[in-house]
Amino acid sequence: xxxxxxxxxxxxxxxxxxxxxxxxxxxxxxxxxxxxxxxxxxxxxxxxxxxxxxxxxxxxxxxxxxxxxxxxxxxxxxxxxxxxxxxxxxxxxxxxxxxxxxxxxxxxx
Numbered sequence: 001x002x003x004x005x006x007x008x009x010x011x012x013x014x015x016x017x018x019x020x021x022x023x024x025x026x027x028x029x030x031x032x033x034x035x036x037x038x039x040x041x042x043x044x045x046x047x048x049x050x051x052x053x054x055x056x057x058x059x060x061x062x063x064x065x066x067x068x069x070x071x072x073x074x075x076x077x078x079x080x081x082x083x084x085x086x087x088x089x090x091x092x093x094x095x096x097x098x099x100x101x102x103x104x105x106x107x108x109x
Contacts, residue, residue, distance in 0.1 A: 028089040
């Protein structure tokens with residue numbers, strides 16, 4: 001299946017389902033991991049598609065690195081997903097890593 005044909009994880013119900021399935025809170029890292037695994041791609045091939053190193057992708061997937069909202073939006077566009085969802089997760093991850101516990105909702109202007 002082509003990446004661009006996938007459904008966009010957008011609604012609260014979908015996010016809750018993905019979190020339950022993964023048994024953890026949805027992050028940009030585990031969303032990228034799920035997309036990569038669903039397409040049966042290696043980290044190296046997926047990283048090349050995103051325009052980053054495989055090590056950087058590994059660090060993101062294991063939540064050792066955070067992603068800027070701008071980069072998240074760029075990746076969403078490359079992968080054919082919702083920029084709002086990717087940006088929301090990037091901001092949420094940055095806040096969590098800083099010890100700030102807020103719920104983030106992003107809406108295109």
